[in-house]
Amino acid sequence: MAASWRLGCDPRVLRYLLGSGGCRRLGLVRGASGWSFGRGASWRWLHSTQWLRVDPIKILMPSLSPTMEEGNIVKWLKKEDDIKVSVNDFIIKAAAVTLKQMPDVNVSWDGEGPKQLPFIDISVAVATDxxxxxxxxxxxxxxxxxxxxxxxxxxxxxxxxxxxxxxEYQGGSFSISNLGMFGIDEFTAVINPPQACILAVGRFRPVLKLTRDEEGNAQLQRHQLITVTMSSDSRVVDDELATRFLESFKANLENPIRLA
Incomplete structure (x- = not known):
């Protein structure tokens, strides 16, 4: 069984998720328009975006004298690459948080029946030579x-x-495979037994959506679309449970503040 959904968001949301400097906005995505069913189950969502202003991050400096109130940073010792995170990292966190909320999905099949797992360990597919x-x-x-x-x-x-x-690679309770960096829009990944589920992540791609402004004038807005497909062992995670997991995962990913 596989179910998929598509998430649309403004490019500024991506800059926030990717940790770009100077960004002070957090994208909150809501709403849904229509759905279609194919083999298994497939949901297509395209969203409008609201904005919430968040406070800048404060960086505290050591005081060099009793009367010191401010100072200048002359050298930044932390490399830029060390503070960047990727969308994939947010996907991993969103999946883990969702599994914590829905422990019935954090299970495996031991050959005789479902086994509840006491840990949330996410397996991440990595291509090697x-x-x-x-x-x-x-x-x-x-x-x-x-x-x-x-x-x-x-x-x-x-x-x-x-x-x-x-x-470091044996075990795990849930897998994620991301082929977005290879230009893949969407795909279905194969479950890694005895795990019950695997999430297949495609690339972010731009789409145009017809919207109306406050005065009712039609306009085209550019959004970023991503398709995520979940494969699950129906002996352990059935269609209804998989659907609820994706809905919760979608809500967590679209609201990064929930992942703090």
Missing amino acids: KGLITPIIKDAAAKGIREIADSVKALSKKARDGKLLPE
Whole structure:
């Protein structure tokens, strides 16, 4: 069984998610228009966007004298790459948070029946010269976005260098496969037994949507669209449960403040 949904958002939301400097807005996406059913189940959503202004991040400096009230930063020691996170990191966090809210999806099939898993460990597919391998982000729901980004970066490097330890890629409770960087719009991934589910993530792509302004004038707005498809073992996660998981996952991903 596979179900998919499409998420539309303004490019400024992407700049926020990707950690671009100077961005002070958070995109909140809501609404749904229509759905269609094919083999399995397929939902198509395209959304309007509201905006919520958020406070800038404060950076505290050590006081160099009892009367010091302000100072100048002469050198930034943290590399720019070290503070960037990707959309994929938010997807991992959103999946982990959703699994925490819906533990019935965080299960496996042990050959005799469903097994409830006490941990939320997300397996992330990484392509290497020797084939595909899935390093694990352990206890992902408890990690922050940047901690997840650091883990993904470190484990991906170890995977490509062939230095992953068995405990770093064996196990896991839920998998994510992202082919967006290869220009793939949407695809269906194969479940990794004994896991029950895998999420297949396509690329962000621009679309135009006809909307109306406050005066009622028609106008075209540019949005970014992403398709995510979930494959699940129906013996463990049936259609109804998979649908509710995707709806909750969609809401969490569209509202990044929930992932804090």
